[in-house]
Amino acid sequence: MDIDFEKIGDLVARLAGKDTVELSQLIIEGKENVSEFLLAEKLELGINHVRNRLYRLQKHNLVSSMRKKDKQKGWYIYYWTFNLVQAKSLIKSLKEEEIGSLKKRLKKEEEDHYKCSRNCLRLNFMNAMDNEFKCPLCEGMLKQTNNNKIIKEIKKELEVLLEEPCEKIAA
Ligand SMILES: [Zn+2]
Structure with missing residues (x-):
């Protein structure tokens, strides 16, 4: 084996x-x-x-x-x-958990975000609009942030996990 x-x-x-x-x-x-x-x-x-x-x-x-x-x-x-069978099923469920949380993170990162230049906090579009695009803490101008780098990283991680051969631990 x-x-x-x-x-x-x-x-x-x-x-x-x-x-x-x-x-x-x-x-x-x-x-x-x-x-x-x-x-x-x-x-x-x-x-x-x-x-x-x-x-x-x-x-x-x-x-x-x-x-x-x-x-x-x-x-x-x-x-x-x-117990190899149990090991296999644990590897599978941990992987599914990881995929689930990466997908959640991806969804969150893909939403538009707004920040002031001081990085006080991160607001979504609706909240930024409610605050007239001013930071509620420092009143600085809110600008749309670019999450492309993080999004790319998460997508890559997901790709690797999804492409991995199906939890094969013993042949
Ligand atoms: Zn601020």
């Missing part, structure tokens, strides 16, 4: 913290039911630190566990599996 660790790394870092990136990769590479003690050993960390990171991943359903009693030591050991 060909897995996009970069995408998964971005996701877990964002949701569960940067220190879960390497851990996630180890669990994925271990395929299924990876012992938490093995993970602690590979990361050279105490078991409680590893568990703390695992719980953060678990909060987002990115990992699941099953426990087994260790017959010799008599205690329970948890075995962890990474």
Whole structure:
């Protein structure tokens, strides 16, 4: 299986913290039911630190566990599996959220705006007209601002997001 660790790394870092990136990769590479003690050993960390990171991943359903009693030591050991399906769906919904907020921003930027030369505040056309094109704070003349640069940037960002192949993280 060909897995996009970069995408998964971005996701877990964002949701569960940067220190879960390497851990996630180890669990994925271990395929299924990876012992938490093995993970602690590979990361050279105490078991409680590893568990703390695992719980953060678990909060987002990115990992699941099953426990087994260790017959010799008599205690329970948890075995962890990474949930690729959940990762995929989280990547998709975060992307949709991002697209939605970019579209909202774009709409706002595309409206006409008016500002005085001191940049006191930004008014839309109706408000600027109500104020007779004078700044309500400094009484300076209001002029239409040019948002073309920002609009261009947002459009470019949107294009990249929309053109990205559909959340493929594992083939
Ligand atoms: Zn002003």
